[in-house]
Amino acid sequence: MSGTQIKLSKRMLFTWCLLSSLIIFLAPQSFTNQFQFAFAIMFRFPLNFGRTMRLSVQPRRSLEGDISREQYIQLQNHLANVIGQLNQMQQQVEKLSGLRGKLPWEGVGLELGGVITTSGQGAARELIIDRGSNNGVKEGHYVIGDNSVIGTVCEVSSNSSRVRLITDSASRLPIEIGPDQAEGLMHGTGDGAKIPLIPAKVSVRAGDLIYAARRGGRLPSPMVTAVVTEAQRDQDNPLVWDIAVEPATDIDSLSDVAVIILKN
């Protein structure tokens, strides 16, 4: 008799646990993700420590010249951004023919934040940062690191946010490429990104910079985001390029990022 009772209670325990699991599984992800954010905030120091340890044991790329790799990337991206802004200003001058233009980055706020940890399942590539809705961060805001666009905010809690990196398989970032500033859409592939459907008449070479396209309310001027690693004609359609790119900065080594917040 008692054996039967124990067996029944085991079944009940299993059934209740399974039901609870199903409820959690079917609950809205925006709600259940709050627990994940809470974990990231609660254990940010050990998670940060682990990330720092991992970066310290990983072999670093060689240095360019006498400055550090980080400084080199920052300066290189800054130069590319200044050139991008200059181009936009020139276009404005031509367009408005004498009317005084507004500087692209006027009224733009940069919310500086720290990287708590990386996350990502499968081809997902994401960062968790310690800035959230309390700091004015919203979904869709661009995130920059080392003066280059590294991704966009895809989910926000009060004190933390999830940043979908440009290499994330779900990432689709409007970009400009080549001297003619041809427009395209950059797709993340997990390890890098690719840009399909760029006409073959556009001049593209390995080493060319890719700019995140200006977006009203999000990005005031084009900003460097990636570098072309390989450009060849598409095998199925020779009239378009098959372009492979990599981020303009070493995202894994970033400890600080900034969220672009347009104030008006």
Added chain:
Amino acid sequence: MRWFRFAVIVMIFSVAQAGLVDVIAISNNAIKPDLLLILLVFFAIRSGTRNAIATSFLIGLAADIITIGSPMGARMISYGIFGSCLSQLHKVAAFEKMPQQGIVILIVGFMTAGLTQLLIMLRTPAGSDRLLAELIWSPIYSAIIGPFLFLPAAWWMGIKTRRMKRY
């Protein structure tokens, strides 16, 4: 069952899995051991059936919480089901030797990873370039180091490592 000690060990393993285990990851951070899978197998074969059921689901919940951005519940279901099945299997097999424990971790790892991926695809259909690493290499890595973690886990939980009484 010492539930406070269980909570502490799950918390330690969860934080280690989320942040520290990347240090021993191989192949560009793609292949890393699943410490919570090891813990799941440990409790499934070292505790009674009822405790094993409860711990399996709780460890699955912890695995869901630390995988930020992934839909919650998938690991809780897969860990709970296969942990409970393993505890039933433990009635007829002891899994005392380290190679046996490694094989159990490997098989349970394959099954939980497969079911987890399937459930995740139901919620968020997205391709995975690391599917092979998650389905095959991570369970293999876990199976290699897992049996060595059984000893400190048994010491912390106060479980004797001699042959267990079957339930």
